[in-house]
Amino acid sequence: MSPGFGNLALAGLLAVPAGGAIILATIPRYRVSAALNVAVCALTLSCAAALYAHRPEPSLYLLVDDVNTVFLLVGGLVGFTTSLFSAGYIAHELETRRLKTGDLRFYHAMYQLLMFAMNLALVANNIGLMWVAIELATLTTVVMVGLYRTNAALEAAWKYFILGSVGIALALFGTILVYLAAEQHLGEGMTAMAWDHLVRRSAAFDPALLNLAFVFLLLGYGTKVGLAPVHAWLPDAHAEGPTPISAVLSGLLLNVALFALLRFKLIMAGNAQVLSPGPMMVTMGLVSLVFAGFMLYRRRDIKRMFAYSSIEHMGIITLAFGLGGPIASFAGLLHMTMHSLTKSAIFFGVGYVSQLEGTQRIADIRGLTQSEPLLGWLLVIAVAAIAGLPPFGVFTSEFLLVTSTFARAPWLAALLGVGLMIAFSALALRLHGLAFGDSPRRHTLHAWRLAPMALHLLLVAAAGIYLPGTIVSWFRHVASQLG
Amino acid sequence: MTPLDSDIAHLLAGSMLLVSFLLLYQDRMFALLNFFALHACVLALSVGWQAYLQRAPHLYITALIALAFKGVFIPVALHRIVVRLGIHRTIEAVVSIGPTMLIGMALVALAIVVMLPVTATEGVFVREDLAFALSVLLLGLLMMITRRNAVSQVIGFMSLENGLILAATGARGMPLVVEISVAFSILIAFLVIGMFLFRIRERFDTVDLQALDMSRGEASGGEA
Numbered sequence: 202m203s204p205g206f207g208n209l210a211l212a213g214l215l216a217v218p219a220g221g222a223i224i225l226a227t228i229p230r231y232r233v234s235a236a237l238n239v240a241v242c243a244l245t246l247s248c249a250a251a252l253y254a255h256r257p258e259p260s261l262y263l264l265v266d267d268v269n270t271v272f273l274l275v276g277g278l279v280g281f282t283t284s285l286f287s288a289g290y291i292a293h294e295l296e297t298r299r300l301k302t303g304d305l306r307f308y309h310a311m312y313q314l315l316m317f318a319m320n321l322a323l324v325a326n327n328i329g330l331m332w333v334a335i336e337l338a339t340l341t342t343v344v345m346v347g348l349y350r351t352n353a354a355l356e357a358a359w360k361y362f363i364l365g366s367v368g369i370a371l372a373l374f375g376t377i378l379v380y381l382a383a384e385q386h387l388g389e390g391m392t393a394m395a396w397d398h399l400v401r402r403s404a405a406f407d408p409a410l411l412n413l414a415f416v417f418l419l420l421g422y423g424t425k426v427g428l429a430p431v432h433a434w435l436p437d438a439h440a441e442g443p444t445p446i447s448a449v450l451s452g453l454l455l456n457v458a459l460f461a462l463l464r465f466k467l468i469m470a471g472n473a474q475v476l477s478p479g480p481m482m483v484t485m486g487l488v489s490l491v492f493a494g495f496m497l498y499r500r501r502d503i504k505r506m507f508a509y510s511s512i513e514h515m516g517i518i519t520l521a522f523g524l525g526g527p528i529a530s531f532a533g534l535l536h537m538t539m540h541s542l543t544k545s546a547i548f549f550g551v552g553y554v555s556q557l558e559g560t561q562r563i564a565d566i567r568g569l570t571q572s573e574p575l576l577g578w579l580l581v582i583a584v585a586a587i588a589g590l591p592p593f594g595v596f597t598s599e600f601l602l603v604t605s606t607f608a609r610a611p612w613l614a615a616l617l618g619v620g621l622m623i624a625f626s627a628l629a630l631r632l633h634g635l636a637f638g639d640s641p642r643r644h645t646l647h648a649w650r651l652a653p654m655a656l657h658l659l660l661v662a663a664a665g666i667y668l669p670g671t672i673v674s675w676f677r678h679v680a681s682q683l684g
Numbered sequence: 685m686t687p688l689d690s691d692i693a694h695l696l697a698g699s700m701l702l703v704s705f706l707l708l709y710q711d712r713m714f715a716l717l718n719f720f721a722l723h724a725c726v727l728a729l730s731v732g733w734q735a736y737l738q739r740a741p742h743l744y745i746t747a748l749i750a751l752a753f754k755g756v757f758i759p760v761a762l763h764r765i766v767v768r769l770g771i772h773r774t775i776e777a778v779v780s781i782g783p784t785m786l787i788g789m790a791l792v793a794l795a796i797v798v799m800l801p802v803t804a805t806e807g808v809f810v811r812e813d814l815a816f817a818l819s820v821l822l823l824g825l826l827m828m829i830t831r832r833n834a835v836s837q838v839i840g841f842m843s844l845e846n847g848l849i850l851a852a853t854g855a856r857g858m859p860l861v862v863e864i865s866v867a868f869s870i871l872i873a874f875l876v877i878g879m880f881l882f883r884i885r886e887r888f889d890t891v892d893l894q895a896l897d898m899s900r901g902e903a904s905g906g907e908a
Contacts, residue, residue: 329859363837367825370844374821377851380858381814385805389857409802 207257211265213248214273214320217241222313231295231305235288238309242284245316246277261391264326267679272323272460275538279452279545280316282653286549287312287445289650293556294443304348308443315341315449319457327394328376331461332369335425338454339365346442357437364434368424372461375417379468382410396464403471411468411475418465419481425458427512428519429489439508440561444552447504451511452545456537459515463522463683470684482523487616489516494623498630502561503554506631507547510587513624514540520617521602522683528605530680535668536598539661543587543595546657550580553651557644563631568640576646579654581636586661588628589621594664689737690809696730697816697850701792704823707843708788709781713766713835717759720839724754727846734853743853750849754842766835779830791822813854820847 221241228234253270257263265273291308294300300308315338322334343365347358383393386405392398403411420431427435439447462482469478493513500506518540521533553576554569555561569577586593599621607614664672703723710716728751735743777784795818803811824844828837852858 327859359834363828363841366841367828367844370821370841370848373848374818374851377848377855377858381803381806381810381855384856384858391859393857394859407802407805409804413798413802 207252207255207265210248210251210255211257211263211324214245214252214324215317217244217248218313218317218320222310222317225313226306226310228309229302229306231291231302234305234309235284235291238312239281239284239288241313242277242281242316245320246274246281249273249277249320259326259397261395262327262330263324264397265324266682267675268463268682269323269460271534271538271676271679272456273320275456275541276316276319276323276453279541280449282656283445283448283452283545283549284312285653286448286552286650287443289647290443290445290552290556297556299349300443308345308348311341311345312445312449315345315454319453322457323460326396327391328379328396328399328464329394331396331464332373332376335372335422335458335461336369338457339369339425342438342442342446342450342454345446346438348443348446349441351441353437354441357434357441361434361438364424364431368421368431370421371417371424372421375414375421375465378410378414378417379465382406382414396468399468400471403468404473406472408472408474411472415465415469415475415478415481419462419478419485422458422462422465423485426455426462426515426519427489428485428516429492429512430485432489432493432512435512436505436508439511440502440505444504444548444555447508448545448548448552451508451548452541455511455515456541459518459522459537462519466522467684479523479525482519483613484523486516486518486520486523487613487620489513490520490617490620491623494620494627497624497627500631501563503551503563503566503635504548504561506563507544507551510547510624510628511540511544513620514544514587517599517602517617517621521598524602524606524609524613525684526605526609527677527680528601530683531676532598532601532605534676534680534683535594535664536602539594539598539664540587542657542661543583543593546654546661547580547583547587549651549654549657550576550583553646554580557646558642563635566635568638569636571638572640572642573644573646575648575651576644577636579651579658581632582658583654584628584632586658586665588625588632592662592665594661594668597665597668693730693733693737693809694812694816696726696733697813697854699726700730700846700850701816701819701823704820704843704847705785705788707839708784708823708827711777711781713833714763716836716839717762717766720843721755721759723843723846724750724758727849728755730850731853738856740857746849746853750846754846758842762835762838777830778832784826784830788823788826791826792819795819795822810854810856814851817847817851817854820844820850823847 218241221237225234225237228237252265253274256265291300291305295302295305318334318338318341322331322338325331325334343358343362346361347354379399380393383399383402383406385407386402387393387398424431439450466478466482469475490513493509493516496509497506500509514536518533518537521529521536554566557573558566560566569580571577586595589595589599603614603617606617700723703719703726706719707716707723710719728747731743731747731750735741735747796815799815799818800811803814821844824840824847827840827843831837831840
């Protein structure tokens, strides 16, 4: 645990993607820039791994603690594998002329800028800085969703931009209210925005002001998480943007917004007189889960369908953290990690499927296990994993959550179980049509291009069969901090 | 702070709310842009007054950004875009003016009912400033919901951000980072919007022939 090395790693975590974005914006050759994109992501991942072992001293602006290292590592890993997938994906997009080389310079720069913004949001100690970083992440994804410039893509990007901005504006109002509550006790200036000071002193804050602030923050950052009443941007943004961006959106950005919400939940938890944030989060989570479960039945677009599945899973995670307690928080943390890995793997697969078949319409895709056996079967495994079948990690976390809920609130557990079953049967129904049956086509995809997807699924399966003791004790420790 | 000082602050914040209502019932694009410029100018005055009261020179920068960027640059730029796209004649409203104004008044009442009890421990100035700010924010939101047209949605969003800046400057000693970053993020946000409008126009030019004809016909009418 040397703080000096930690400082270096922290600087690298932010400077590497930021510098990468600038360099990538100037490189015209797409092969070079795709390779560089992968290298930059690998370097960022190693910085995140170094932060796990070496923590820098907290400052008023940046803070690395047990909670955000989990998010940083998951983010770094998925960011890295997605950059590998992206390299193959964009080569195909260039061949089919859906994208031009100029677009790719922009795309790679934005990809790294997004990584920078997400890392900054995770390590920010200042709640204002965290807000700025999430706003930046939103803007970079908006322009990437609109990258194809079709009418549908522009409309999706516009919808995302408007709803995301409104969400982010509400979150800023909440942030200002938290500052006002803190300013009476911590004095004017930076300390009243530093999260670690806020958490330590929140017992003295004005409860009415904190309550109001949390409502704004829940609605604001909840929009970015994709929770049910304010989720409308999410399916369109996932369906119309480039598939690597869908993977990063689902796998990472939703988590970052949830992380911001958790930071404020901890401030609320320190004050005994405020409304408990738990029931609000449980309600929103449950509504998202059930709503998204029903919406899964009527989807015609394959990416849109898995976007609704993301809403469902973010609902489960929010519910778990809202419920709180050591087991539910542990389940929430595990589920978040497993969902990130599995959902990005699904989007890798779906990206190849839509490129090979030339369509995203579910009705037009049939018999994948015949036309492209390796990809087809990997997709079958991935969908089985996300639907919560054993022996995958998603099953473990859902099982933990249901049992711990059952012990504390049986009715809630029943509703949770019903929601999970609805989503499960919808996915099973669609998967059957997609994967099985006769297909006249035969495709060949290089096996190495499926490596990122296989790696994710291997990790998810390994976590479901045997979760190493170090990870269990690490997650348990983090869960105890999340309350 | 003397009573006169806080009266002036209230006058300015109240004027912003008034201009928000004016924005809400404009049905012509250019009038909407002009009133938005006025909104930004009143914000600049209000922030400048706060800078003077709080002896916080950095707030003058925020005021200047509001004046130059949102009071002048953006309205001019949007004016040109509107002329070029030929959408200056009408603003399609989802809800008609009368009900919109009633909803707007209800939102202001809601903002006051919510904010005043919550901020009971704050000074009198902060309380009312926050109530005004939340009202402006909610009216901006209402405008975004009730308008179909992209430009008026953008105006609604920016008036909403003006409300946020009013709130941020009203909170005593809120660190510089936030003010600058708010202003900065608006800049980025506008760049994004600009890009979108550019691309949407590109679509008009290349794909939709009927829209192209309409756009040309109306654009020449607008310049005449």
